[in-house]
Amino acid sequence: MVQRGFIHIFLVLIAVVLIGAGVYMVFHTRLTITPNLPPESSSTSETSSQANNSTSVLAGNPVSDSTSVPVSSPPSSSTGVPVSNGSSPLGSNVNYIADWVSEIMLKDVGRRIRDFTCTPSPCTVDANGWPIISSGQTAATSIFTNLAGKYPTGTYHVFYDGVGSLNYSGGTRDAGASNAGHDVVTVTNNTSGFGYSITSSNPSPNHIRNIRVIIPGGDCGDVFVPADTASDCTNSARFRPNYQTYVEQPFYSRFLKLYRPYKAIRYLNVLLPDQGSQGGAILTTPRPWSARVKMTDAIWLRRGVPVELLVKLANTLHADPWFTIPHLANDLISDNPSDPYVRQFATYVRDNLNTDLKAYVEYSNEVWNGMFESSRHATQKGQDLGLSTADNKNLGSLRYQSQQSVKLFKIWNDVYGGRSKRIVRVIAAQGTVGMSEGEPYAAKNLLDWQEAYKAADALAVPEYFNALPQDQATVAAYTLDQLFAYIKETLIPRNILVTKDNAAAAKKRGLELIAYEGGQHLVELGDFQKNTNLNSLYNAANRDQRMGEAYAQLLNGWRENGGHLFVHFLNVSQQASGAFGRFGALESMLQDPAVSPKYQALMTFIADNPKWW
Numbered sequence: 001m002v003q004r005g006f007i008h009i010f011l012v013l014i015a016v017v018l019i020g021a022g023v024y025m026v027f028h029t030r031l032t033i034t035p036n037l038p039p040e041s042s043s044t045s046e047t048s049s050q051a052n053n054s055t056s057v058l059a060g061n062p063v064s065d066s067t068s069v070p071v072s073s074p075p076s077s078s079t080g081v082p083v084s085n086g087s088s089p090l091g092s093n094v095n096y097i098a099d100w101v102s103e104i105m106l107k108d109v110g111r112r113i114r115d116f117t118c119t120p121s122p123c124t125v126d127a128n129g130w131p132i133i134s135s136g137q138t139a140a141t142s143i144f145t146n147l148a149g150k151y152p153t154g155t156y157h158v159f160y161d162g163v164g165s166l167n168y169s170g171g172t173r174d175a176g177a178s179n180a181g182h183d184v185v186t187v188t189n190n191t192s193g194f195g196y197s198i199t200s201s202n203p204s205p206n207h208i209r210n211i212r213v214i215i216p217g218g219d220c221g222d223v224f225v226p227a228d229t230a231s232d233c234t235n236s237a238r239f240r241p242n243y244q245t246y247v248e249q250p251f252y253s254r255f256l257k258l259y260r261p262y263k264a265i266r267y268l269n270v271l272l273p274d275q276g277s278q279g280g281a282i283l284t285t286p287r288p289w290s291a292r293v294k295m296t297d298a299i300w301l302r303r304g305v306p307v308e309l310l311v312k313l314a315n316t317l318h319a320d321p322w323f324t325i326p327h328l329a330n331d332l333i334s335d336n337p338s339d340p341y342v343r344q345f346a347t348y349v350r351d352n353l354n355t356d357l358k359a360y361v362e363y364s365n366e367v368w369n370g371m372f373e374s375s376r377h378a379t380q381k382g383q384d385l386g387l388s389t390a391d392n393k394n395l396g397s398l399r400y401q402s403q404q405s406v407k408l409f410k411i412w413n414d415v416y417g418g419r420s421k422r423i424v425r426v427i428a429a430q431g432t433v434g435m436s437e438g439e440p441y442a443a444k445n446l447l448d449w450q451e452a453y454k455a456a457d458a459l460a461v462p463e464y465f466n467a468l469p470q471d472q473a474t475v476a477a478y479t480l481d482q483l484f485a486y487i488k489e490t491l492i493p494r495n496i497l498v499t500k501d502n503a504a505a506a507k508k509r510g511l512e513l514i515a516y517e518g519g520q521h522l523v524e525l526g527d528f529q530k531n532t533n534l535n536s537l538y539n540a541a542n543r544d545q546r547m548g549e550a551y552a553q554l555l556n557g558w559r560e561n562g563g564h565l566f567v568h569f570l571n572v573s574q575q576a577s578g579a580f581g582r583f584g585a586l587e588s589m590l591q592d593p594a595v596s597p598k599y600q601a602l603m604t605f606i607a608d609n610p611k612w613w
Contacts, residue, residue: 084260085319087610089559090602091264091567092585093517096273098301099142099195102150102588103572105255105313107246109151110158110213111300113141113195129298130209133201142195143213144170150574150588153190154216154228157243158183164201164208170194187216209298214243219253223316224260226253251313254589258571258599259317261606266322266516266567268365270305283373286330288339307345311352320424321353322360322516322567325408327367327374332404332411342408346415350422360424361412362460362516363405367397368430368442378404395445402427402449409455424457428516431461432498440498443505453509461502463518463558463566465491465550469525476534483537484546488553496557503562512613513562517569518554519598520547523581535577542575542582548597548604555605564613568602 095103099112116123116131116139123139124132131139144151156171159182166173168185170192177184187194201207217228221238230239242252259265274283293303300306314321323345325332331340349359364374375397382388382396389395409425416423429442436444443461447453465487467475478486499513506513522538524531541547558566573584585599593599 085263085317088261088263088606089564089566089609089611090262090555090606091266091319091322091565092259092262092571093266093268093567093569094270095570095573095584096269096301097305099145100147102147102574102584103255103570104151104215104252104589105305106250106309107215107242107252108212108250109143109156109215110211112143113299114145114301115299116141116198125298126204126207126209128209128294128296130207130211131198131201132204132207133198135200138167138197138199140169140195140197142193144190144194146193147574147588148191150590151190151194152216152228152590153187156185156187156194156216157214158185158196159210159212159214159243160208161210162202162206162208165199166208166211167197167199168194169196211298212246214246215252216242217253218242218245223249223251223253224257226257249316250309251316252589255572256316258586258589258593259319261603262317262319262571263611264320264322264360264565264567265314265317266324266360267305267310268322268324269570270310271324272326272365273302273304283326283328286328286333286337287326287341288330288337289341289344290339292341292345307348308352311349314357315352315354318354318357320358320360321349322362322426323349324362324365327364327377327404332363332407340411342411343415346412350415353422355422358422358424359412360426360458361408362426362428363401363408366428366430366462367401368394398442398445399449402446402452405446406450406452406455425455426458426460426514426516427452427456428460429502431463431502435501439505439508440501443502447505447509447511453511456511458512458514458564459502459506459509460514460516461498463495463499463515463554463563464521465495465554466521466523467491472525472528472531472534476528476531476537478537480537480540480544483541484544484550487541487550492550492553492557495554496561499558499563500561507562512564514565514567515558515563516567518558518566519551519568519583519585521581521583524577529577538582539575539577542598545597548601551598551601552605555601555609559609559612571599 094105095101097105097112099114101112116125118131118133118137118139120137124134126132133139158166160166161181166183168183170189171185171187171194174184174186196211196213198208217226218239218241219225220227220233220235221240225233227233227239230236233239293300293306295306295308297303310321310323325342325345329341329345330337331342353359364372366372367374367378369375378397378400379393382398382400383393385396385400387396387399405425405427412423412425413419427446429440429446432440434441443459447456447459467486475483475486503513520542522541524534524538528534555566568585570583570585572586572589573581574587575582575584585602586593586596593603
């Protein structure tokens with residue numbers, strides 16, 4: 001116990017030094033960093049169109065920007081969707097909505113776009129973020145970037161309102177099939193990226209706007225049965241193309257099929273994309289409900305996905321949603337604001353989430369992790385409020401996180417009319433930072449401060465296996481056989497000891513132990529991000545069948561030592577060198593799941609280990 005505690009205190013000191021030097025390092029968490037990529041170049045094709053009177057947006061009719069939340073009766077079950085994940089012990093984290101991400105959640109891939117680049121600059125935009133260009137000006141953006149072979153070829157349907165013309169890079173417009181407000185674009189090669197430019201546009205308010213780019217393919221009359229064409233369906237008459245169904249059912253069927261086995265979906269990356277982990281704008285001011293990302297917004301990258309869609313996805317999958325609430329939600333940092341974020345968020349969930357589903361609720365994400373703004377905020381508030389000791393700023397951070405978590409839970413309780421079984425209140429801790437009075441330091445200080453555990457339902461920890469920073473030089477010289485021996489004999493057994501300690505701490509306080517993230521965490525840190533040997537070794541390991549065996553060992557150890565729900569990180573994410581990591585169970589939506597050892601290990605564990613708690 002003492003040795004583990006010393007190691008992790010040492011790691012914290014290393015992290016502080018590296019972060020101060022501008023190097024992002026993390027232990028027992030993942031790094032997801034936005035690449036600094038240029039906008040896609042424009043092609044030379046051009047078309048003009050007439051006004052389109054459609055006012056539909058991604059999920060149907062426009063959503064009011066009103067700060068009030070409609071009260072309605074939530075559905076009691078997922079209409080027409082068989083419940084196939086009821087006994088599943090696993091969940092998954094979803095990935096970002098962004099042009100460089102290989103996971104595709106929505107049929108409308110136009111929601112992946114990055115900020116428009118106007119030539120000449122600057123860009124003037126309307127209230128929803130759509131460019132209003134002047135004569136001779138263009139506005140370009142990207143939909144798929146640096147994703148060679150990882151996005152579909154085929155026929156894309158582009159719908160838009162207003163009058164003007166669009167150019168497409170990486171695709172060719174079919175002039176004969178296109179008409180006003182609707183372009184048909186063929187992508188025959190998925191290696192060069194795909195995007196568009198607004199090359200001409202009427203003045204506001206009839207400028208080109210509300211651009212929807214619908215991915216090829218469809219389903220076979222069942223949202224969980226994807227098909228590229230009608231011939232893929234047993235009954236071709238049942239084929240429903242995406243461009244005809246995206247309003248009623250906005251989710252990409254390949255995405256739904258891959259997520260269907262999971263019982264819980266954690267929405268970290270689509271609720272907190274601005275917390276400072278991907279190079280975007282960092283949340284530093286209070287967030288009212290009216291400032292949330294909306295269905296009518298042009299760009300969701302670095303802003304997230306509207307709660308309306310997150311609830312709809314949970315209902316569609318019949319999976320419990322896990323909401324990570326921004327640390328600067330205005331009703332968490334002040335009393336009775338006029339436009340409360342948390343209260344109205346909770347009200348929407350209460351009124352629209354199926355009543356047989358539970359909402360997991362967590363204060364921010366990894367508040368212990370100094371790479372995030374929420375951590376820096378908590379450390380400062382801990383000092384300001386006198387929660388720290390003279391020699392321990394970290395203690396004040398933990399106590400502040402604990403207090404804010406309880407405040408968050410109280411708002412949700414109020415909205416639900418008391419302590420409700422429809423909510424799971426989660427306090428999340430770093431898995432390993434030494435021991436305190438025989439218990440994990442982070443868990444003990446979070447849960448016991450002002451008896452916070454009495455307001456919670458679960459203690460959540462990360463459950464990753466990874467090489468320690470100081471061991472990277474040794475690991476870089478390993479063969480693949482040696483690496484897997486190291487994982488089997490050292491890394492995972494170390495995790496199991498930590499699981500046992502945290503499970504005991506949770507059980508002592510009447511809480512569940514759950515994993516908010518977990519899986520392999522083979523990333524290179526510091527100078528080793530450029531080490532070709534280590535990168536090649538980690539790439540090969542993640543594609544090796546023995547990685548599936550490692551996952552089985554990790555998950556079985558989790559179960560046997562007191563763990564309950566395990567939420568993997570991530571379901572789909574491309575491999576990348578350095579700190580970008582290899583977190584995806586699958587590398588793209590187009591990959592055959594049968595050839596992924598990680599995805600197969602997760603599915604096998606679900607089949608062989610029905611919910612045991």
